[in-house]
Amino acid sequence: MIFLAYIMYLYLYTIEERGRNNRMKIISEIQRPDPQVIKELEAISPSDYGHSLNFQLISTRKIKPLFPIDNTFAGPAVTVRIPPNDGLLVNKALDFVKPGDVVVIDMNEEERFACWGEITTKLAMEKGAIACIINGPVTDTRMIIDLQFKVFSYAVSPLTTKVYSLDGDVNVPVSISGCVINPGDIIVGSNDGLLVVPKEDALTYLEIGKKEQEADEKRRQDLEQLGAENYLRRFDPIWDQLVEKSKND
DSSP: OHHHHHHHHHHHHHHHHHHHHOOOEEOOOOOOOOHHHHHHHTTSOHHHHTTTOSSSEEOTTTSEESSOOOSOEEEEEEEEEOOTTBOHHHHHHHTTOOTTOEEEEEOSSOSSOBOBOHHHHHHHHHHTOOEEEEEEEEOOHHHHHHHTOEEEEEEEOSOBOBOOSSOSEESSOEEETTEEEOTTOEEEEETTEEEEEOGGGHHHHHHHHHHHHHHHHHHHHHHHHHHHHHHHHTTHHHHHHHHHHHHHO
16 A cells, blocks of 8 residues: 555656646647638649649548548648647647637557547537547547547547646647648648648649649540540550660669
8 A cells, every 4th residue: 555655646746747847838829821722722632732742741541530521621720739648738729729720639649548539529619620630549439420520530549538737739830640730731631631731831732732633624634535545545655765764774
């Protein structure tokens, strides 16, 4: 009993010291991009950008949608970084959510402790959030699916975070699957994955997306007019060139 009491004392002392000495950062106001730009980005799927970008895209290999996403969504990121088992700052971050926002939670690919469930979903929806991205677990999946609130997560778990101390940060740069997300960056999501648009480059990304949509439409029209056999012949010169090059290497 004395040993257990001593262990509990050390545990509580550690929590107290962590809360006293941590350098937690909480930023309540963020710069959000022009709503019109966000609306136009919403009309472009992340997969359209895959033809021209090798970065800023997050696949669904690790961060998966909880249920099929019918329509592409887009919104500015409210970011949270929390330790693996302490979810207090998720609730604080929800204080700062405005209609149209996407909550982004960095748990460093935690697999056990879920920081998001039915109640946080309902709170987020009431605040006007349109989605949540977590590189950690989610729980209460049936209820969230019934609510049709878009959640992308790293895992699913029945085990939840607790409230231990003031630990973490709100509206600071976070990382999801190696992609840095700053508060106010635009998250564009679909079944194919996620696109992170730096807020200062939103117009550039919008231009890239529109050009890719036009190129996709041209490819569709060409396929319809030419048929599969003739369409495939367009790649023959490239194939022949690469084969010849390989012979000379």
